Amino acid sequence: MTVEYHLPGIRVAERRIDVPLDWRADTDAAGTIELLVRELVDPDRARDDLPLLVYLQGGPGGANPRPLRRDGWVDEALRDYRVVLVDQRGTGGSTPLEAVDVAGLDAAAGADLLALHRADSIVRDLEHVRETLYGGRRWATLGQSYGGFLTLTYLSQAPRALTACYVCGGIPGTPPRAAEVYARTFDRVAAKTAELYRRFPGDAEAITRIADRIAEGDVVLPDGDVLTVHRFQSLGIDLGMKPGHERLHWLVERAFARPGRFSEAFLADVQALSSSAGNPLFWTLQESIYGDPGSGATAWAAQHERDRRPEFDEDRRPLLFTGEMAFPWMFDEVRLLRGFRGAVHALAERTDWTPLYDAERLAANDVPLAAAVYFDDMYVDAGLQLDTLSRIGNAQSWVTNEFEHDGIGSGRTFTRLRELVRDRGGEKR
Template identity: 45%
Template structure:
C-alpha cells in the first residue's frame, strides 16, 4: 500500500503489486502494477463492495480523479469502493515505451506478447486476492476495458460478482480484416456527421491536405507533418466533446494565408503524437486479433476504400486506425518500427472462450452506442446474444464517451442489472 490523500469528493489510496510478466511462468521476471483505490470520504471505513474500472485503450492509464471527465465516478462512489487500475505498461504501472523496451526488436516484440487483455485480467485477479481475498468484485469496462471484461468472463468468471460494459462488446469471431472493413464504414459515417455540422470545414481540410503535399510543415518534435498523418486527427470523431474541438482546431489552421499556424501545429501534435501512449500504437491491432495475426490490417484494408486517400474529394479523416507510416514519422515510434512489424506478424492466441461465455452466471449489463465509431453495433449485439442473461441498452443518445460525459449511463446500467429498468 502506498500514499493516501483526501480531496473534495474522493479519498484515495495507492496500491502497488508485483506480478509476473508472463503469468504462465510465475517465477520468471516481474513487473509492477499500480491501482488507485477511491472511496467517498465519509465511507472510508464502510464494508463496501469493490468495483474495478478497466479503462479504454489499449495503452491508456486509468483516469485521475478530478483531472479528467469521469461523470460515472461520482455515481459509482454511492455504492462502491472503486479501484482505478493502470493496466500493465501504462501510467504508474511499469511503463512500456522506447525507453524501457529491450533494444533488440525481436526481444521487444516477445515482451509485448504479454500486454493484451488476458494478461490484464490475470493481473486483476492477483490484485483482487491481494486486496479482498476470495470475495468476488464488480467490474466496469469502458471501450477496450469492455473487451477486457469479456476476456474476464472467459477466463476467470469466478472473480466477478457482476459486470458492466460501455461501448465495449467485442466481436468473438471477426478477423482483423473484417473488423477494419466495418470500421472504415463507421468512420465514413462519422465524417458525414461531422461535415454536415461544419460544412465549411470540408474546404479547410482539403486545403490543408493539399498544402502538406507541397509544403514542409514541421510539428514540435521536428518531423514533417504529412497529409496522411493529418488525416489521423479524426481519431476523436467518436467522442462528443472532441467532435467540436476538431472544428475549433481547424478554425485556426492558417496564418498569413499560406502557412500553418503554430497554434494549429501544436494542436495537431497533441492528437497525433504517441508520446503518452506508445503501447496503444504497438498493440492496438492485437486487440482484435482473436486467434490470428493482424499483419497491419488497417493499412491493408484502407486500400479497399479509395475515398480515404489523402487527396480524395470530398476529404475524409481517419479514425482509430494505426498505420505503419506512423512508425516512420512519430519520433517516439520510429525506434520501434521493426518491433511493430514483428508484433503485426505474430499469431495471437484467442482471447475469448465461447463455451465458457455461454455458461456464465455472472450478471452483465451493457450499453451499446448506436452510432459508435469505434465498436461495431452489429458485432456487439452478436456477442450479447452469446452471453446468457446479459441486459443490453442500445442508445443513440450518447457517443462513445457517454460513460464519462453523463452519470446517467452508469445509473441506467446499475438499474438494468437489478431489474429496475
C-alpha cells in the same frame, strides 16, 4: 506502503504490488513489473464494508483516469462502492513500456514483450490484486471501450471472481476478426466525416487548403517530425466522441497564421494530438487485441482495408479522415513510435496467439452482464456487439444513440446499466 490523500469528495489510497512480467514463465527468469493500485471511496463511508467495483480502462494501453473532482460515473459509483483503479501493465503509474524499452531488442523479442501486455495478462494481474490486496473478495467490473474486451476475457478466465459486469461501448466481436472490424469502421468514420462537413459547411474548403499545404511536404511539427496528409487524416479519431466534431472544427479554424503559413498553435496542437506521447501502446497494440487462436495474423488489416478504398486517398477532396486504425507509416513518421517499428511489424505477422475468449464458458455465463451499445459507435461496431451479446449467457443490452463512445462520462449511463442488473435480481454476492 499505503499513501492516502483527499480529492474533492473522494478519499484516495494508493498501493503498489509486484506481478510477474510473464505469468506463464518462471518469475525469477522473466522478472516482475509493478502495478499501481488506486482506491477511491466516499470519505463518509471509508470505514464501511462496501462492495468493490474495479474499473477497466479503455485502450489498449490506456492508464486509468485521474479524477479531479467527484462527478460522472465516479460520483455514481462512490454512492455504493469502493472503487479500485489498477493501472494496466505498461501504463500510467505502473511499470511503463515505452519505445526505448523495445528499441534495443530484436523484432521477435520485442513482439514477445508486447504480447505480454494483452488482455489475458491484464486479467491475471487483476486477479492477483484481488486475491492479494482484497483477500479474494469478489468484485464487479465497469469497462469502458477496450475495458469491455477485458471484461469478456475476465468472464472467460475467472468468472467466479465477479459479481456483475457493466460495459460501455466495448463488447468485441467474437471470434475476433480484425479484417471484419475495419470493413465496418471505415464506413463509420466516412459517415462521421460527412457529418462534420454537413454541420460546418465551411470546413470542407478549409480542410482542403490545409491538406493541400501539407502535401507540399515541407511542414514540420515542433518536435521535428514532418507532417504528412495521412497523419493529419488520423485526427479523425476524435470524431466518434460527443464533442469531437466541435474540437476538430475549432482546430481547423485556427490553422493558418497567414496565407500559406500554419500557426504555431495549430502545429503544436496537431503534434500533441498525434504524437502518442501520453499513450504509446495505443497504436502499438491496436491490432493485437484482435489476435486469437484461429484468427491468423492481423497483418495490418486496417492498411489493407484502406488500400481497398480510394476515397480515403490523401489527394481526394473533400478529404476523408481516418479513425481508430493503426497504420505502418505511424512507426516510421511518429518520433515516439519509431522504436516499436520492428516489434510491431513482427507482432502483425504473429499467429500463435494466446486465447482471449472461451465461447463455451461465455455461453454458459451466469454473471450478470449489462452493456451499453452506442448505435452510432465509430470505434466498436454496434452490430458486432449485439451479435456477441446474443451468444453470452445472462447478458442484457441497452442500445442508444443518445450518447457517443464517451457516454460513460455521464453518470446516467452507469446508472442505467445498474438498473438493468437490479431488475433481474441484482449482483451476485
